[in-house]
Structures are given as C-alpha cells and as structure tokens.
Amino acid sequence: MKDSKIPELLEQGNPAEDPKKFRRTLGQFATGVTAITTATPEGPVGVTANSFSSLSLDPPLVLWSIARTSRSFEAFRNSSHFAVSILAENQIDVSQKLSSSSEDKFSDLEWNAGIGGSPIIAGALATIECVTETIHDGGDHIILVGRVLHHRRFAGKPLLYAQGQYGVVDEHPAFRAADSIVTPTEHGQSLEEQPLTTLLYLAHHYSSAAFDRHRREENISLAQSRILSELKRHPRLSKQALTDRVYLTEEKVADALAQLSERSHVETDSAGLLSLTESGHALARSIRRRVAAYEAEQFAGIPVERLAITRDVLIRFIDGLANPNETDHAA
Secondary structure (H helix, E strand, O other), X not given: OOOOOOOOOOOOOOOOOOHHHHHHHHOOOOEEOEEEEEEEOOEEEEEEEXXXXXXXXXXXXXXXXXXXXXXXXXXXXXXXXXXXEEOEOXXXXXXXXXXXXXXXXXXXXXXXXXXHHOEXXXXXXXXXXXXXXXXXXXXXXXXEEEEEEEEEEOOOOEEXXXXXXXXXXXXXXXXXXXXXXXXXXXXOOOHHHOOHHHHHHHHHHHHHHHHHHXXXXXXXXXXXXXXXXXXXXXXXXXXXXXXXXXXXXXXHHHXXXXXXXXXXXXXXXXXXXXXXXXXXXXXXXXXXXXHHHHHHHHXXXXXXXXXXXXXXXXXXXXXXXXXXXXXXXXX
C-alpha cells in the first residue's frame, strides 16, 4: 500500500455537545453559492444558500433547506414558487447582500421577475425557476423540493464556498494534461530514439495542453474549438461530416454543438447543414489570432527555413494518409 501523509486532526466529538465544531466539520465540504428568491405581497425575498442540490432529472427536481430561525422562513414556507440563481465568481457582493440582515436586500441589485414573480439575479452563472413541489421536516430546517419549470446557463465560472471563505474554480494540477503523460525521457529514453509518429503524438499532446489556457479564456472546450475551426474552413457541413472531420465521438460533438448553439455561435439551416453565425466567425477568428501568437512564441529562435521544411514534411505526411491512392512518390 502506498504511504500517504495522515492529515492533522483539528477537532472531533459529538455534534450534540458542540454544534459549532460540527458546523466547522461540515464546512470542509466545498459547495457553490446560490441566491434563492421568491415573491411575496410585501416584495421580493432572498437568501444565500449552499444547501442547494439537484435531486432528479425525471421529473426535474431540485432541493434546498432553510433554517426555521431565518427571517425569510415564513416567506419560503408559504411560497408557491422560488428561483435559484447560481452565483458567478464575481458576485461575492450579491452573496453578502442577500445573507445580510438588511431590510431591503434588493436595493442596488439588478434583477428581473421570473416565473411566479421570483427574482432572477442578473449576471448569475445559471438560473433555475421552480414551483414548490413538497416541503419536508429537516430538524431545525425545512427541506424545500422544487419542480423545475425553466433553466438557463451562461458562460463563466462559479463562486465557491468552503472552510468559511469564498473560493474560485481552478484546474487541479494532478489532472493537467501536460503533467499527466509519461514521456519517453522519464523511462531513460531520449526523444531522439523515438519513432517519428511518437514524436508527432507528443508534440500534439503537449501543444494542445499548453494552448488550453487560451481556450479557457475564450470559454470554449477543445471539442468546441475543433468544431469552430472546421466550420470556419468548411461552411455548411452535415453533423456526420463534421463528426468525421474533428475526430471526436458523436456524443462529444452533439454536446459541443448544443453549447455553441446555445451561445448563438452555430446555426442549422433547413437542410440540416451546420454553419457559423456572425458571432461564431468572430470567435473562430479570435482563436486563430491566439494560435498565431502562440506559434510565434513557441517557435521563436527556430530558423525560418527549418520551419518551412517541417511544414512541408507534415503536409506530405498528412496528405499521404488522407489520400493514399493519390500520393506522389516521385523524388
């Protein structure tokens, strides 16, 4: 068994004897931050909650809980509808405002009325509008189950909360693509000893991993980037033709296309052919500019004539694989 460092024990005990210690233990579980809102005859009501959770896809149900001691308890217990706004990383002020004891939490907050009048917080990463399905006893809380009537998802990163403080999403270093691959040199083999095809694979792998930062800044995935690039070069492709060109599974292509369509970057015509919208072309151009800048940085210092030879060899190699019966073998 692999040795592992045992973490320092901070505290333990019976939660009934010291609820504060128990609360700190629960705080070790990281969550997102949500604004839960509803409408009342007296005006909008809202709280900040990290007890929100998905419950069921069929039927679409979510749940959250509210303390019986909360000033907003009666409003939510009697509400027919409520809305969940999943806060983005730049919305700490919204979280703090709705978790305060202010009499008018919605002053200076930008929002609009959703289904049942429940406030929808502007700038949220996602919004989920619900009708109250059931309410269950939960000790010093009640658990509200909502049936989802409408949802929206936007680009961005979520606001997190753990150990009594706010946090943001960051990629775990153990799963960064560039760090996860075992290179030949780690087994005592030099790159010079590797077959050319292995070198091509390694070059592609490391290059794609290093460029991933640029994709994240554009808020697109590798699959979405490939689709944008392919539709930029070949407008009006069928879904099957696109799938064949981007070397991805049908499921991944379908998911990436759905996200690009939601952001109005890709459209489908009456014949079922896919093409980029104006915003899709703009995003593809932005990615292309990033690629050019990235290449200039990576290849700086390599003589132009050597890069030209490399490009020519790769073109011949790719063309030979793509068109095996048309390859010109002349010297």
